[in-house]
Amino acid sequence: MSATPTAASLAAEVRAGRQDPVALAEAALARLRARNPALHAYLDEDAAFALERAAHVAGLVAAGKDPGRLAGVPVSLKDNIAVTGRTLTAGSRILQGYRAPYTSHVAERLLAEGAVLVGRTNLDEFAMGASTENSAYGPSRNPWDESRVPGGSSGGSASAVGAGIVTLALGSETGGSIRQPAALCGVTGFKPTYGAVSRHGLVAFGSSLDVIGPIAAHASDAALVHDILAGHDPRDATTWPGPRTPVSAAPTSLAGLRVAIPAEFIDGNVDAGVRERIEDALELLARAGARVTRLPPGLLAHMSHSIPVYYIVASSEACSNLARFDGIRYGPRESGDDLLATYERTRGRLFGPEVRRRIMLGTFALSSGYHDAWYKKALAVRRLIQKEFLALFEQHDLLVGPTSPFPAFPLGERASDPYAMYLCDLLTAPACLAGLPSVSVPCGLTGRAGEPGRLPVGLQICGRAGDDHGVLAAAVAFEAARGEPERAPHFGGGPP
Amino acid sequence: MSAAGSTAGRAGATRWEPVIGLEVHVQLATASKLFCRCEARFGAPPNSLVCPVCTGQPGTLPVLNGEALRLGVLAGLALQCRIDAVTKFDRKNYFYPDLPKGYQISQFDQPLCRNGVLEFDHEGVRRRVHVVRAHLEEDSGKIIHPEGMELSLVDLNRAGTPLLEIVSGPDLRSTGEASAYLQALRRTLRYAGVSECDMEKGSFRCDANLSLRAGPDAPFGTRTEIKNLNSFRFVAAALAAEAERQAALLDRGERVVQSTMAFDPQSGRTAVMRTKEDAHDYRYFPEPDLPRFLVPAAWVDGLRRELPELPDARRARFLSELGLAPREADALLGERVLADYFEAVLAAGATGLDPTSTAGWVLTEVLRLSNERRLPVNQLATTPGRLAGLLAMVGAGELSVQAARHVVSALEEQPRRAARELAQALDLVQVSDSGALEAVVREVLAREADMVARYRSGKTGLLHALLGSVMKASGGKANPNTVRELLAKVLAEA
Numbered sequence: 001m002s003a004t005p006t007a008a009s010l011a012a013e014v015r016a017g018r019q020d021p022v023a024l025a026e027a028a029l030a031r032l033r034a035r036n037p038a039l040h041a042y043l044d045e046d047a048a049f050a051l052e053r054a055a056h057v058a059g060l061v062a063a064g065k066d067p068g069r070l071a072g073v074p075v076s077l078k079d080n081i082a083v084t085g086r087t088l089t090a091g092s093r094i095l096q097g098y099r100a101p102y103t104s105h106v107a108e109r110l111l112a113e114g115a116v117l118v119g120r121t122n123l124d125e126f127a128m129g130a131s132t133e134n135s136a137y138g139p140s141r142n143p144w145d146e147s148r149v150p151g152g153s154s155g156g157s158a159s160a161v162g163a164g165i166v167t168l169a170l171g172s173e174t175g176g177s178i179r180q181p182a183a184l185c186g187v188t189g190f191k192p193t194y195g196a197v198s199r200h201g202l203v204a205f206g207s208s209l210d211v212i213g214p215i216a217a218h219a220s221d222a223a224l225v226h227d228i229l230a231g232h233d234p235r236d237a238t239t240w241p242g243p244r245t246p247v248s249a250a251p252t253s254l255a256g257l258r259v260a261i262p263a264e265f266i267d268g269n270v271d272a273g274v275r276e277r278i279e280d281a282l283e284l285l286a287r288a289g290a291r292v293t294r295l296p297p298g299l300l301a302h303m304s305h306s307i308p309v310y311y312i313v314a315s316s317e318a319c320s321n322l323a324r325f326d327g328i329r330y331g332p333r334e335s336g337d338d339l340l341a342t343y344e345r346t347r348g349r350l351f352g353p354e355v356r357r358r359i360m361l362g363t364f365a366l367s368s369g370y371h372d373a374w375y376k377k378a379l380a381v382r383r384l385i386q387k388e389f390l391a392l393f394e395q396h397d398l399l400v401g402p403t404s405p406f407p408a409f410p411l412g413e414r415a416s417d418p419y420a421m422y423l424c425d426l427l428t429a430p431a432c433l434a435g436l437p438s439v440s441v442p443c444g445l446t447g448r449a450g451e452p453g454r455l456p457v458g459l460q461i462c463g464r465a466g467d468d469h470g471v472l473a474a475a476v477a478f479e480a481a482r483g484e485p486e487r488a489p490h491f492g493g494g495p496p
Numbered sequence: 497m498s499a500a501g502s503t504a505g506r507a508g509a510t511r512w513e514p515v516i517g518l519e520v521h522v523q524l525a526t527a528s529k530l531f532c533r534c535e536a537r538f539g540a541p542p543n544s545l546v547c548p549v550c551t552g553q554p555g556t557l558p559v560l561n562g563e564a565l566r567l568g569v570l571a572g573l574a575l576q577c578r579i580d581a582v583t584k585f586d587r588k589n590y591f592y593p594d595l596p597k598g599y600q601i602s603q604f605d606q607p608l609c610r611n612g613v614l615e616f617d618h619e620g621v622r623r624r625v626h627v628v629r630a631h632l633e634e635d636s637g638k639i640i641h642p643e644g645m646e647l648s649l650v651d652l653n654r655a656g657t658p659l660l661e662i663v664s665g666p667d668l669r670s671t672g673e674a675s676a677y678l679q680a681l682r683r684t685l686r687y688a689g690v691s692e693c694d695m696e697k698g699s700f701r702c703d704a705n706l707s708l709r710a711g712p713d714a715p716f717g718t719r720t721e722i723k724n725l726n727s728f729r730f731v732a733a734a735l736a737a738e739a740e741r742q743a744a745l746l747d748r749g750e751r752v753v754q755s756t757m758a759f760d761p762q763s764g765r766t767a768v769m770r771t772k773e774d775a776h777d778y779r780y781f782p783e784p785d786l787p788r789f790l791v792p793a794a795w796v797d798g799l800r801r802e803l804p805e806l807p808d809a810r811r812a813r814f815l816s817e818l819g820l821a822p823r824e825a826d827a828l829l830g831e832r833v834l835a836d837y838f839e840a841v842l843a844a845g846a847t848g849l850d851p852t853s854t855a856g857w858v859l860t861e862v863l864r865l866s867n868e869r870r871l872p873v874n875q876l877a878t879t880p881g882r883l884a885g886l887l888a889m890v891g892a893g894e895l896s897v898q899a900a901r902h903v904v905s906a907l908e909e910q911p912r913r914a915a916r917e918l919a920q921a922l923d924l925v926q927v928s929d930s931g932a933l934e935a936v937v938r939e940v941l942a943r944e945a946d947m948v949a950r951y952r953s954g955k956t957g958l959l960h961a962l963l964g965s966v967m968k969a970s971g972g973k974a975n976p977n978t979v980r981e982l983l984a985k986v987l988a989e990a
Contacts, residue, residue: 080555081555082554082555088554088555090554095554098554100553100554100555101548101553102548102553102556104555199555199557200555200556200557201555201556202555203554203555204554204555204785206784207784207785208784234559235557235559236557236559236785237557237558237559237560237785237786237787238784238785238786238787316781317781317784319589319779320587320589320598320599320779320781322598323589323591323597323598323599324552324554324596324597324598325554326591326593326598328593328650329551329552329596329650330553339593343591363779366589366779366780366781367777367779368777368779371779371781375781
């Protein structure tokens with residue numbers, strides 16, 4: 001298997017004038033057009049914008065100016081991140097035809113580094129889901145097996161990177177939406193500490209949990225993109241300055257790191273096939289010099305409540321965040337005889353069933369008389385989970401385990417049972433509730449070499465709040481120790 | 497005014513004492529909105545002062561305007577509130593087309609200011625009204641229903657402008673007291689410079705809670721809330737009407753149902769908008785897009801020092817130290833610039849002007865100029881210093897009151913010339929020199945020998961006519977007091 005060039009090396013070629021950004025963009029668009037009919041990773045290819053940006057970067061190079069660290073690199077954005085004039089459906093019919101009137105902080109940062117934005121990737125409606133099956137525009141497919149889901153909600157981005165259409169994409173995560181699809185598609189996905197990256201321009205789901213992060217074919221590129229995105233943004237009051245040392249400058253050795261695997265991360269809910277690769281990963285970590293400890297059960301006693309706590313907190317915030325979609329100021333409107341009927345029709349018909357379910361769940365949890373028993377109690381348990389993690393990080397530098405309890409599952413397998421779908425978040429929601437940085441890196445495929453139907457497994461590496469760089473550096477070191485991840489069939493393939 | 501107009505009540509409502517609490521929404525005088533950089537201004541073309549944030553576009557986030565926080569704290573200090581070290585925002589969720597996000601960012605359980613008091617005099621009685629809390633929140637937009645059209649229009653210029661909601665305790669016992677509280681509140685906030693409190697522009701709006709009880713010691717009755725009262729007159733009229741409605745219910749032995757009322761100024765009546773059963777459940781929860789804000793005590797102390805003397809304290813000083821009558825003091829205190837002007841005149845009058853007569857000049861002539869020129873008093877060419885110069889001449893008997901009024905207009909027209917110069921140019925300076933005037937008096941008396949004789953025979957009323965003749969002979973410039981003294985002296989001679 002030939003090594004895939006990193007985004008950083010591609011950008012270096014462009015900056016040196018050895019690669020034409022327009023040709024790179026055209027090649028990415030050709031791969032997109034070739035693969036998208038089967039994968040449905042993209043909702044919109046937006047070719048004109050990509051080519052215009054590529055020409056702009058080419059112009060800068062020609063003029064002797066430095067376009068930046070992502071010069072000419074094709075990057076795909078999840079369709080819930082605003083870029084002026086581009087679509088912003090959030091996977092919902094209620095935003096069909098809507099064009100963003102402003103550009104998000106993260107897109108500004110990428111564009112300022114010379115990135116070429118290619119297409120708009122598919123997602124579960126309003127990022128609510130773990131398979132993209134909740135997208136109003138149809139599900140995306142897993143490049144390893146097109147009968148399986150790519151995970152979600154950033155499934156379009158993960159599918160695109162997993163198929164090698166682009167090597168970089170942005171996703172957003174509230175309960176696992178970056179890491180889980182990255183794991184299921186065999187690529188790296190990083191969820192930063194809450195507040196490390198501005199949410200300005202991200203269609204809100206659960207505001208106290210939402211973060212934006214990279215999905216990349218290489219861990220080092222995920223680190224580079226996080227370097228570019230992170231830092232204080234005056235337009236998001238929850239961002240913090242953070243250490244501005246680039247990850248590339250951080251030591252990428254695992255030697256001496258105190259790595260622990262909590263019992264709760266690898267209990268009976270985890271598939272045997274996944275467990276095997278995690279055991280391999282632990283062995284690799286130890287060989288690379290990390291001090292690996294297996295923790296007894298009970299240290300994360302409240303983690304078992306993560307799913308209910310997460311669904312109450314996120315849904316409560318979501319029912320409020322989604323109130324603005326009323327058909328009054330923008331988006332399609334389904335008029336009724338009076339104002340109430342217009343609200344009911346617009347929201348009843350244009351939101352999908354999962355979004356409606358969570359709006360109702362959140363509305364219930366916040367209602368007078370139930371507020372204390374549900375919303376307040378969930379917040380209290382959330383604080384307990386945070387405390388347990390805090391205590392663990394006094395003894396350990398990193399916590400590791402599987403990202404997802406199971407590999408990519410067939411389309412339709414969990415779609416009809418909301419609770420079965422919610423279990424996808426079992427191992428990712430805790431870090432979200434605690435606001436911790438966590439990365440999923442590929443750690444091999446299920447089954448044995450030569451067997452058919454092998455699927456990627458992701459190793460989750462979770463760190464202290466604010467230690468985004470430590471987590472990313474560990475991911476880079478792990479990938480260096482393991483070698484380039486296995487790639488999906490037809491990876492990076494263009495038109496036949 | 498109806499039954500509720502006085503504390504005692506009248507006729508059928510004699511038994512019922514009104515218990516009133518007011519919630520006032522004050523628009524803070526910031527240049528921009530509470531959570532975005534759009535201009536906060538009244539009267540611009542519809543939807544011209546909007547951006548992605550205040551129109552609730554997806555993906556936008558609020559950022560707190562620091563000036564609004566500062567003005568909110570200033571207001572709280574002016575109302576003697578406690579300012580906690582930490583404050584936070586909450587979401588109040590409800591659907592309405594003038595509310596772009598489907599929730600209002602407000603403060604629920606940790607308001608910026610709490611537990612204050614507003615003191616004022618009402619009908620000669622000292623009143624202390626508890627200010628339960630004052631919190632920051634964003635305003636909604638406006639809905640316009642064009643006449644004869646089957647549609648409604650939404651103007652979001654006002655959406656997101658900063659409001660301070662000030663909640664009083666149920667401490668008011670008559671519509672008169674309620675009006676006095678509102679006037680005192682408005683005056684205090686204008687003094688503190690936190691708001692224009694202009695009801696016509698909607699920067700001072702009131703919701704009123706009212707219940708009736710059998711007497712001062714009886715427990716509170718069931719209350720109703722009258723929404724959106726946008727003039728002082730409407731507040732009084734609505735409270736009176738609602739008190740009458742409740743009294744009639746109670747008199748018939750019926751119950752008052754807890755409800756939200758609307759006041760119709762045309763009919764002068766209140767009507768039920770909704771009852772408690774279909775009240776909104778606002779589903780308050782902490783605003784996750786805004787962190788908790790620290791309000792450092794040192795910063796608050798600095799703001800406390802920034803506060804000017806407030807009208808209640810100033811009024812007490814005007815009465816006790818300057819000897820002004822309550823009416824004059826209240827008239828001067830109505831606008832801070834007017835009271836400042838008045839005090840500046842007194843300060844500039846080195847020889848010591850009489851406060852009461854100075855107040856008279858300010859309240860008549862200066863206000864006349866201000867109205868004629870359509871300028872606030874602090875922008876008149878007639879500065880306090882120049883007016884003080886004029887009043888000093890009046891005090892010294894150099895100008896008659898009549899003549900001085902002419903000079904006031906000249907002061908305004910000719911900003912570079914002092915009062916004395918203008919009085920001289922207008923030839924209005926009074927002759928008070930006894931020597932010069934005595935000659936005129938003797939001359940006039942010689943001419944009017946006949947009148948003098950009749951005066952001496954007992955027709956003392958003729959003194960007035962003689963005075964007039966002397967004034968006429970002096971060309972109107974003689975100081976009438978000096979002339980009166982001289983006439984008395986000369987006529988007393990054999």
